[in-house]
Amino acid sequence: MNKHDRRVKKTIKALQSALADAMLDKELQKITVQELVNKADIHRATFYSHYHDVYDLYEQMEHDAISEFTKFINDNPAGHYENIYNSIIDYIYENPALSRLLFFGKGIDHKFQEHMYDIIEEKYLEIWMQEENISSVSEEMLYMATYHIQGCLSIISLWIKNNFSTPKEKIIQLIYSIDARWNMP
Amino acid sequence: MNKHDRRVKKTIKALQSALADAMLDKELQKITVQELVNKADIHRATFYSHYHDVYDLYEQMEHDAISEFTKFINDNPAGHYENIYNSIIDYIYENPALSRLLFFGKGIDHKFQEHMYDIIEEKYLEIWMQEENISSVSEEMLYMATYHIQGCLSIISLWIKNNFSTPKEKIIQLIYSIDARWNMP
DNA sequence: GCGGCAGTGTCGTTTAGGCAACAATTATAG
DNA sequence: CTATAATTGTTGCCTAAACGACACTGCCGC
Numbered sequence: 001m002n003k004h005d006r007r008v009k010k011t012i013k014a015l016q017s018a019l020a021d022a023m024l025d026k027e028l029q030k031i032t033v034q035e036l037v038n039k040a041d042i043h044r045a046t047f048y049s050h051y052h053d054v055y056d057l058y059e060q061m062e063h064d065a066i067s068e069f070t071k072f073i074n075d076n077p078a079g080h081y082e083n084i085y086n087s088i089i090d091y092i093y094e095n096p097a098l099s100r101l102l103f104f105g106k107g108i109d110h111k112f113q114e115h116m117y118d119i120i121e122e123k124y125l126e127i128w129m130q131e132e133n134i135s136s137v138s139e140e141m142l143y144m145a146t147y148h149i150q151g152c153l154s155i156i157s158l159w160i161k162n163n164f165s166t167p168k169e170k171i172i173q174l175i176y177s178i179d180a181r182w183n184m185p
Numbered sequence: 186m187n188k189h190d191r192r193v194k195k196t197i198k199a200l201q202s203a204l205a206d207a208m209l210d211k212e213l214q215k216i217t218v219q220e221l222v223n224k225a226d227i228h229r230a231t232f233y234s235h236y237h238d239v240y241d242l243y244e245q246m247e248h249d250a251i252s253e254f255t256k257f258i259n260d261n262p263a264g265h266y267e268n269i270y271n272s273i274i275d276y277i278y279e280n281p282a283l284s285r286l287l288f289f290g291k292g293i294d295h296k297f298q299e300h301m302y303d304i305i306e307e308k309y310l311e312i313w314m315q316e317e318n319i320s321s322v323s324e325e326m327l328y329m330a331t332y333h334i335q336g337c338l339s340i341i342s343l344w345i346k347n348n349f350s351t352p353k354e355k356i357i358q359l360i361y362s363i364d365a366r367w368n369m370p
Numbered sequence: 371g372c373g374g375c376a377g378t379g380t381c382g383t384t385t386a387g388g389c390a391a392c393a394a395t396t397a398t399a400g
Numbered sequence: 401c402t403a404t405a406a407t408t409g410t411t412g413c414c415t416a417a418a419c420g421a422c423a424c425t426g427c428c429g430c
Contacts, residue, residue, distance in 0.1 A: 001415095002388095002415085002416090005387095005388065005389090005415080005416070006226060006227070006228070006387080006388060006389095007386095007387065007388070007415085007416050007417065008416070010195075010226070011416085011417075032376085032377060032378090033377075033378070033379090034376075034377055034378085035377095041191060041195070042191070042417075042418085043191070043417065043418050043419065044377095044378085044379090045379090045380080045381085045417080045418080045419080046416080046417055046418075048378090048379065048380075049416080049417085053378095186385095186386080187385085187386090187418095190385080190386070190417095190418065190419090191417080191418065191419095192385085192386050192387065192416095192417065192418070193386070193387095196386085196387075217406090217407065217408090218407075218408070218409090219406080219407060219408085227387075227388085228387065228388050228389065229407095229408085229409090230387080230388075230389080230409090230410080230411085231386080231387055231388075233408090233409065233410075234386080234387085238408095
């Protein structure tokens with residue numbers, strides 16, 4: 001299967017949306033293949049040509065999302081850490097169903113958020129060390145990082161919870177304005 | 186081409202959405218096939234296997250929509266005319282892009298709305314004549330029909346203009362409550 | 371218990387969509 | 401004016417998705 005084929009991309013996305021939707025009000029265990037293909041409007045056989053079962057679909061979803069986020073964050077060209085959130089917010093906005101699932105899905109160990117945090121923190125420290133031309137970070141810096149990252153993530157989390165009713169631009173602006181109010185260590 | 190094939194339905198819908206989207210800020214004349222297939226994320230050759238050009242797509246869209254509405258209205262089982270709006274609102278909600286186009290698209294003679302009005306009025310009169318067991322309608326009734334139909338259509342129109350920010354149920358409730366406040370002739 | 375109903379995997383066949391390449395026709399800019 | 405970029409139709413080949421059918425499992429109500 002060529003994963004760059006439009007048809008493949010579309011069915012994958014349709015199935016992911018269907019699962020994300022289903023998981024908002026149902027445990028992963030209780031979701032059937034039938035149900036998913038109905039929602040996604042694809043043939044059942046097509047499902048099996050991509051995934052072994054519902055769990056398989058979920059695992060690939062989570063894995064893909066983490067890869068995507070990691071890529072976005074590491075590809076960050078300018079190296080300004082505000083841009084990290086720009087990429088993240090864009091991706092979330094383009095994949096609302098997936099995001100809702102990863103942040104609020106039922107019956108999941110929410111290690112995804114920890115993963116997310118780790119990736120971002122790593123980038124923060126990398127940028128800081130580069131900017132300040134130092135080889136290690138102080139304990140104070142780590143606390144600052146936690147404070148700021150978790151704060152921003154909770155803003156994004158709330159945004160998703162509110163079904164993106166706040167305009168994307170406003171969220172970005174918000175995070176930027178918080179940054180501006182900061183005196184970097 | 187079997188128009189009941191899922192793939193066909195999906196590409197048709199994707200192209201319709203793309204055109205509807207494009208027409209909101211561009212004249213029909215200025216829209217290219219290229220642009221549409223990019224938006225719809227389908228191959229250009231696929232476009233030509235369905236339509237001759239952009240105008241062809243538009244005409245079929247309008248025609249299909251009118252057919253759909255007519256069908257909904259005439260299939261109305263109970264014969265209660267409030268249900269007409271139920272069907273219409275459902276359809277609009279399921280086809281937001283198409284609806285925006287038909288109500289607010291640029292560079293179109295908005296004969297669609299007149300068409301819509303005619304279909305609804307016909308149904309109204311049919312129901313009334315049946316209920317009252319009469320063979321013709323009074324002039325007064327025609328005025329009442331105009332008043333009520335155009336009023337309801339303008340509510341729906343505003344709803345679309347507001348990007349469906351008002352919940353669907355509330356719109357239906359609104360129209361029902363208006364009905365309840367009426368003393369039928 | 372058993373009949374029916376929903377879901378599961380799998381298979382062979384058909385078909386719509388994807389793709390790349392083509393010549394031909396318009397823009398659009400330098 | 402000319403080049404060069406973009407859009408247009410069209411083609412042949414390939415493949416993923418659709419479809420219907422199959423036997424099989426598990427579950428629920430009578």
